[in-house]
Amino acid sequence: MEHRERPQEPRTRVVVTGVGAITAAGGDAAALRAALHGERTCIRDVTLFDTDGLRVHIAGEVSDVPEPRLLPRAARVRASRSDRFALLAAEEALAHAGLSVPFADPRRLGVAIGSSTGGMLETESYFRTRLAAQTSHVWRRRLAAATVAAPTDLVAAVLGARGPRLSPSTACSSGAIALALAAAWIRSGAVDVAVAGGSDALTRMTYTGFHALQALSSEPCRPFDRERRGLSLGEGAGILVLESEQHARARGAVALAELAGAGMSCDASHPTAPHGEARGAVLALESALRDAGVRPGEIDYVNAHGTGTVQNDASETLALKRVLGEAAPRVAVSSTKALIGHLLGAAGAVEAIATIIAIDDRWAPPTLHLREPDPACDLDYVPNRGRPLAIATALSNSYGFGGNNCSLVLRRA
Numbered sequence: 001m002e003h004r005e006r007p008q009e010p011r012t013r014v015v016v017t018g019v020g021a022i023t024a025a026g027g028d029a030a031a032l033r034a035a036l037h038g039e040r041t042c043i044r045d046v047t048l049f050d051t052d053g054l055r056v057h058i059a060g061e062v063s064d065v066p067e068p069r070l071l072p073r074a075a076r077v078r079a080s081r082s083d084r085f086a087l088l089a090a091e092e093a094l095a096h097a098g099l100s101v102p103f104a105d106p107r108r109l110g111v112a113i114g115s116s117t118g119g120m121l122e123t124e125s126y127f128r129t130r131l132a133a134q135t136s137h138v139w140r141r142r143l144a145a146a147t148v149a150a151p152t153d154l155v156a157a158v159l160g161a162r163g164p165r166l167s168p169s170t171a172c173s174s175g176a177i178a179l180a181l182a183a184a185w186i187r188s189g190a191v192d193v194a195v196a197g198g199s200d201a202l203t204r205m206t207y208t209g210f211h212a213l214q215a216l217s218s219e220p221c222r223p224f225d226r227e228r229r230g231l232s233l234g235e236g237a238g239i240l241v242l243e244s245e246q247h248a249r250a251r252g253a254v255a256l257a258e259l260a261g262a263g264m265s266c267d268a269s270h271p272t273a274p275h276g277e278a279r280g281a282v283l284a285l286e287s288a289l290r291d292a293g294v295r296p297g298e299i300d301y302v303n304a305h306g307t308g309t310v311q312n313d314a315s316e317t318l319a320l321k322r323v324l325g326e327a328a329p330r331v332a333v334s335s336t337k338a339l340i341g342h343l344l345g346a347a348g349a350v351e352a353i354a355t356i357i358a359i360d361d362r363w364a365p366p367t368l369h370l371r372e373p374d375p376a377c378d379l380d381y382v383p384n385r386g387r388p389l390a391i392a393t394a395l396s397n398s399y400g401f402g403g404n405n406c407s408l409v410l411r412r413a
Contacts, residue, residue, distance in 0.1 A: 011187060012186060012187045012189070012244050012245070012246070013244070013245040013258055013260075014183045014186045014187060014242055014243070014244065014245070014258065014259045014260075015242070015243055015244075015245050015248050015255035015256070015257070015258050015259070015413055016240050016241065016242060016255065016256045016257045016258070016259060016356060016410075016413075017096075017097040017098070017241050017242075017243050017248050017253040017254065017255060017256060018092075018093040018094060018095070018096035018097025018098070018099070018240070018241035018256075019092075019093050019096060019238070019239070019240050019241075019256065019353045019356060020088070020089035020090060020091065020092030020093035020094075020095075020096065020237075020238070020239045020240075021089055021092070021236065021237065021238045021239075021350055021353050022062060022065075022085050022088050022089050022236045022237050023035075023042070023060065023062065023234065023235075023236040023238075023340045023343070023350060024042035024043065024044075024059075024060035024061055024062055024063070024234055024235070024236065024340045024341060025042045025339070025340055027062075027064060027066065027088070028092055029092065029096070029353060029357070032340075032350070032353065032354065032357065033357050033361070035339055035340070036336065036339070036354060036357055036358070036361075036363070036365040036386065037361070037363065037365075037386060039366065039368065039384060039385060041220045041338060041339055041368055041369070042060055042339055042340050042341075043058050043059065043060050043220040043221075043232045043234070043338075043339075043340070043341050044058060044059075044061065045057055045058055046058060046059050046061055046202070046207070047061065048061055048121075048202055049121075049202075049204050049207075051207070054207075054208070054211055055211065055216075055218055056211055056216040056217065056218050057218075058218075058219075058220065058232060059202055059207070059232060059233045059234055059235070059341055060232060060233065060234025060235065060236070060339075060340040060341025060342075060343070061202060061234070061235060062085070062235055062236055065081065065084055065085070065088070066088070067084075068084055068087040068088050068091055069091055070087060070090075070091055070101065070158045071084070071087055071158070072158065075154065079154060080118065080119030080121065080122045080146075080150060080151075080201065081119075081121055081122070081201035081235075082115055082117060082118055082119060082121075082150070082151050082199045082200055082201045082237075083119070083150055083151050083154045083199075085151070085199045085200075085201065085235070085236055085237035085346070086113055086115075086151035086152075086154065086155050086197075086199035086237050086239065087151075087154060087155055087158060088237065089197065089199065089236075089237040089238060089239035090155050090158075090159070090195055090197075090239045092239070093195065093197075093239040093240060093241045094159075094195070094241060096241070097241040097243075097253060098251075098252075098253055099193070099241065101158070101159055101160065102159075102160050103159065103160065103161070103193070105192075106159070106160045106161055106162040106163070107162045107163055108163060108191050108192040108193065109159065109160075109161040109162070109163045109191060109192070109193050109194070109195070110161065110163040110164045110165065110166075110182060110185050110190065110191040110193070110194040110195070110196075111152055111155055111156040111159065111161045111163075111164075111165050111166075111194070111195050111196070112152065112164075112165070112166040112167075112168065112178040112179075112181055112182040112185075112194060112195075112196040112197075113151045113152040113155060113167060113175075113178055113195075113196065113197055113198060113199055113239070114167065114168040114169065114170070114173075114174025114175040114176075114177060114178040114197070114198040114199075114345045114346075114348070114349070115148040115149075115150075115151050115152075115167065115169060115174060115198060115199050115200050115345040115346075116148065116169055116171050116172070116174055116200055116206075116344045116345035117148070117200050117201055117203050117205075117206060117344065117345065118146060118147050118148035118149070118150050118151065119143075119146040119147070119150055120146065120201075120203040120205060120206070121201050121202065121203045121204070122143070122146070123143060123146045124203060124204050124205060126143060147167075148167055148169040148345075149167035151167075151199040151237075152165055152166065152167040153165075153167075155195060155239075159195065161195070163185075163190065163191045163194075164185055164190060164191065166178065166181060166182075168181065169345065170400045170402070170404035170406075171344065171345070171400030171401040171402060171404060172305070172342065172344055172345070172347050172348070172398060172399060172400040172401065172404075173264075173348055173398040173399060173400035173404045173405060173406040174198050174200075174344075174345035174346075174348065174400065175197055175198020175199075175238060175343075175345055175346050175347060175348035175349030175350070175352075175398070176198075176262075176347075176348025176349065176351075176352065176396065176398035176406035176407075176408055177264060177348070177398075177404070177406045178196045178197060178198060178348075178349065179196050179197065179240060179242070179259065179262070179348065179349060179352060179408060180262035180263075180264060180406055180408065181196075182194035182195075182196035182242050183196075183242055183259050183262060184262075186242055186243065186244050187244075192243060192244060192247040193241065193242070193243050193247065194241075194242040194243075195239060195240075195241060195242075196239070196240055196242055196349070197237065197238045197239035197240050197346070197349035197350075197352075198237065198238060198343070198345045198346035198347070198348060198349040198350070199236075199237035199238075199239075199345065199346050200235055200236075200237075200343055200344040200345040200346045201235045202233060202234075202235040206233065206344065207233060210230075210231070210233060214230070215230045215231055215309055216230050216231060216232070216233065217229040217230040217231060217232055217308060219369075220232055220338060220368070220369055221307070221308030221337060221338050221341075221342075221369070222308055222338065222368075222369040222370060222371070223304070223306035223307065223308045223313055223335035223337060223338055223367055223369075223370065223381070224306065224313050224317070224335070224367060224370055224373055224374060224377040224381045225308075225369065225370050225371055225372060225373065225374060226372045226373065226374045226375070227371070227372065228308045228309070228310065228313065228374070229308075230308060230309055231307040231308045231309055231337065231341075231342045232308070232337065232338070232341045232342060233341050233342055233344070234337070234340050234341020234342055234343045234344075234347075235341070235343060235344075235346070236340070236343050236346055236350060237346050237349070237350070238343075238346055238349030238350035238351075238352065238353045239349065240349065240352065240353065242259060245258075255413035256356055256360065256413060257356045257359055257360070257410050257411060257412060257413050258410070258411040258412075258413050259352075259408065259409075259410060260291075260292035260293075260294065260393070260409045260410065260411040261288045261289065261290070261291035261292025261293070261294065261408070261409035262287075262288055262291055262406065262407070262408050262409070263283070263284040263285060263286065263287025263288030263289070263290070263291055263405075263406070263407045264284060264287065264404075264405065264406050265280045265281075265283035265284040265287065265403075265405045266280055266402070266403050266404060266405065267279065267280035267281075267402075267403025267405070268280070268403060269403055270403065271401060271402055274311055274312055274315040274316075274399060274403065276315075277318070278315045278316070278318045278319035278322070280399075280403045280405045281315060281316060281318075281319035281397070281399060281405050281407075282319045282322050282323055283405070284397075284405035284406060284407040285319060285320070285323040285395070285397070285407045286323055287407070288395065288407035288408060288409050289323070289409065291409070292393075292409035292411070294393055294409055294411075296323060296324045296325055296327050297324075297326075297327045298392070298393050299324060299327065299331055299393055299394065299395055300331065300332070300389065300390070300391040300392055300393055300394060301331065301332045301333070301334075301355070301358055301359075301364055301389060301391045301394040301395075302320060302331055302332070302333040302334075302394065302395045302396075302397065303334065303335075303336060303351045303352075303354055303355045303358070303365075303394065303395070303396040303397070304316055304320075304333050304334065304335045304367075304381075304397055305335070305347075305397045305398055305399045306333075306334070306335025306336075306337055306338075306367065307335075307337060307342055308335070308337065308338065312399065313374065313376075313377050314374070314376040314377060316397065316399070317376060317377045317378070317379055320333065320379060321379070328379060329379065329380065330380070331379070331380065332364040332380050332382050332387075332389055333367075333379050333380060333381050333382070334364060334365050334366060334367045334381060334382040334386075335367045335381070336350075336351060336354050336365055338367055338368035338369050338370075339365075339368055347398060348396070348398035348406060348408075351396050351398070352396050352408055352410065354396075355394050355395075355396045355408075355410050356410060358389075358391055358394065359391045359392075359394055359410060359411075359412050362388055362389060362390050362391060363386055363387070363388060363389060363391075364382045364386055364387050364388075364389040364391070365382065365386045366382050366383065366384050366385050366386040367381045367382055367383055367384070368384060369384070370383035370384055371383075391412070392411065392412050393409065393410075393411045393412070394409070394410050394411075395407055395408065395409060395410075396408045396410060
């Protein structure tokens with residue numbers, strides 16, 4: 001009997017229909033968009049906690065955190081700064097997507113929000129007051145939001161989501177991995193809509209931890225610069241509404257972009273440093289392109305992980321050159337961390353939003369403070385001033401401690 005292969009069914013397209021962001025640039029995605037077209041950093045002195053005795057005193061701190069509209073009264077006492085960031089960004093993303101609560105079928109709604117700190121800031125405050133023999137009952141009530149899963153739990157509860165729920169905590173790639181896994185839910189048919197992204201607040205432990213590693217720059221970070229001295233931390237949240245194209249079309253929603261592919265990998269080498277030959281970053285990039293069905297020559301723009309540390313920037317440059325090959329020199333690459341800081345677990349989600357803005361605005365955002373490129377970083381890093389650029393297909397890279405890597409392919413819808 002002659003064997004005939006069954007024709008492959010076309011894969012479900014995953015589209016972005018709403019975005020929300022809160023960053024040092026401001027309280028919404030419009031503020032981030034404006035900052036991406038500017039030439040001034042949002043990194044400034046830290047006021048959230050005391051940095052006396054440290055060498056570094058700056059970060060991408062969010063200056064105003066309003067009370068989220070959907071925050072239940074019962075949750076107001078215990079909700080952490082990270083929780084509030086996540087809910088504020090989710091509210092904006094849902095409004096942008098034209099969705100409201102309650103959902104018609106909450107069983108078909110998934111929530112995935114990455115975080116690396118959760119309610120750590122409030123936990124620190126509780127123990128500081130206890131050690132100082134001061135009244136700590138105000139902070140004690142916030143210990144319920146200490147876990148990295150708390151932002152996901154709050155958003156899911158407020159939305160009444162009864163589909164899958166996930167809280168990736170893979171350091172600086174958490175938000176990007178949340179998007180990758182949420183997209184997989186949609187492609188598998190598990191959900192119709194996913195609210196996904198990342199949220200992280202500045203904390204004393206992360207700040208002093210990076211300081212102890214000598215990884216913080218005393219001036220706003222300078223990715224890919226010969227004289228770069230380290231990263232600048234930041235905080236905030238980025239939330240995206242993902243849907244199957246069919247679901248979005250059926251309800252008349254406008255697709256902002258397509259999340260066309262994702263690739264994940266692990267360096268399996270060092271707890272903090274990237275692999276010397278960038279093998280994890282290369283694998284993530286190759287996997288993302290393959291997943292999206294995109295050739296290296298089709299990439300127009302890359303939102304780089306670009307932390308401003310000596311090892312990361314050189315390693316990422318190497319990975320891009322190996323994967324993009326002959327196309328690498330012509331591709332615009334920029335790091336938005338010099339603008340708003342490194343948002344840790346929220347970085348990948350906020351930078352995915354920045355990439356969508358770049359696609360929509362036909363604009364390559366700048367890499368600020370890039371005065372003299374490192375000879376090891378010899379790509380087009382869009383120094384200091386953004387420029388008009390028709391972008392059809394873009395990459396967004398996120399690399400976390402432990403070698404947790406994720407690359408996303410975003411495409412004009």
